[in-house]
Amino acid sequence: MRLGVLDIGSNTVHLLVVDAHRGAQPLPAYSHKAEMRLAEHLHDGDTLSTQGERELRRFIEESLRIAEDKGVEDIMAFATSAVREASNGEDVLGRLRDATGVDLQVLSGQDEARLTFLAVRRWFGWSSGRLLVVDIGGGSLEIASGVEEAPDVAVSLPLGAGRMTRRWFTGDPPPAVEVRDLRRQVRAQIGRVVGDVVKYGRADHAVATSKTFKQLARIAGAAPSAEGPYVRRTLSHKNLSNWTERLTSMTNAQRAGLPGVSSGRAPQLLAGAIVADATMDLFELGELEICPWALREGVILRRLDGMPGT
Structure with a gap:
């Protein structure tokens, strides 16, 4: 099956499209990424800024369009330390989920x-x-x-x-x-x-x-x-x-x-x-x-x- 992996990191946000089957090596098919440096958008007590949230939403929406064009059947989306440590992270994730339908899972x-x-x-x-x-x-x-x-x-x-x-x-x-x-x-x-x-x-x-x-x-x-x-x-x-x-x-x-x-x-x-x-x-x-x-x-x-x- 063709999977999309949406990786929201502290430096880079990345959509990786792979052809993957159980027991086989995942094969990269397409990559779309940007150096958003999301951690630099943490201000005032580690609050993710409005601009950071706006840029993240724009990237997710763009990634969804690309994933559809590339024939992706399922998307796994996760975020790491920048979102994990944002004091308003849960609120941001809720708004992104409502706006895009993507449920970003925050990894410890x-x-x-x-x-x-x-x-x-x-x-x-x-x-x-x-x-x-x-x-x-x-x-x-x-x-x-x-x-x-x-x-x-x-x-x-x-x-x-x-x-x-x-x-x-x-x-x-x-x-x-x-x-x-x-x-x-x-x-x-x-x-x-x-x-x-x-x-x-x-x-x-x-x-x-x-x-x-x-x-x-x-x-x-x-x-x-x-x-x-x-x-x-x-x-x-x-x-x-x-x-x-x-x-x-x-x-x-x-x-x-x-x-x-x-x-x-x-x-x-x-x-x-x-x-x-x-x-x-x-x-x-x-x-x-x-x-x-x-x-x-x-x-x-x-x-x-x-x-x-x-």
Whole structure:
């Protein structure tokens, strides 16, 4: 069947159309997305602004028209940290549901971690043993570990690249004191959960997902996306640490000139690198392998698992 997945993230809003059948690999058929940066529309006590709600409604309505044109039979719609943390999120979701008919499901941080873990497990298979999966989004960092399709432990921390950039950096590039303060805060928060994760056992295979990790791997020498999803891509902690240091003195325009980095994502790259570097260091990870599947694929797979067998 042809499914539509409407993903309302903190940075990007995305409609992915896939041909999916139970027991088969979901095949992307069409993609429509925009860098709405919804989290930047949170004002006055984390209230989603009228403009943010208006832009979100416009995107949903446009996505519904596209989905109809592409022959989509069913749409799954979900939202992550930006809507989850909006003080008026429920009211906004109710108005959007009344206006568009789309029932956006808000995922918890742990839901995000579990569904992303499922996607990674299906991609790499059982031979990977114990997986450790890390994902840096716009609003949060997800960490999950386990030997089954459901992780033993799933953690979500408010350490997303966009959130950290907005809350800690004032300059372009940011002053050294702000970089140090962010580094200290990030490491303190991650350090609190390391024991909760590793007590289940050390990972046989450490994996990263998300746009942030893909961009960091690309600037560190990984193959470009044009070479396809089956090319093995990795990010070493040594290379990441070197690039994190280099990024601290680069302007947003200079970061946007790096391979694989868009102008919209460039301002968040340094904060994302600081979070990634801290994660690899505190979990003692020498290398991460980049997985092309993440949360959206996890949502699709869970939907297919619930379908009657054929």
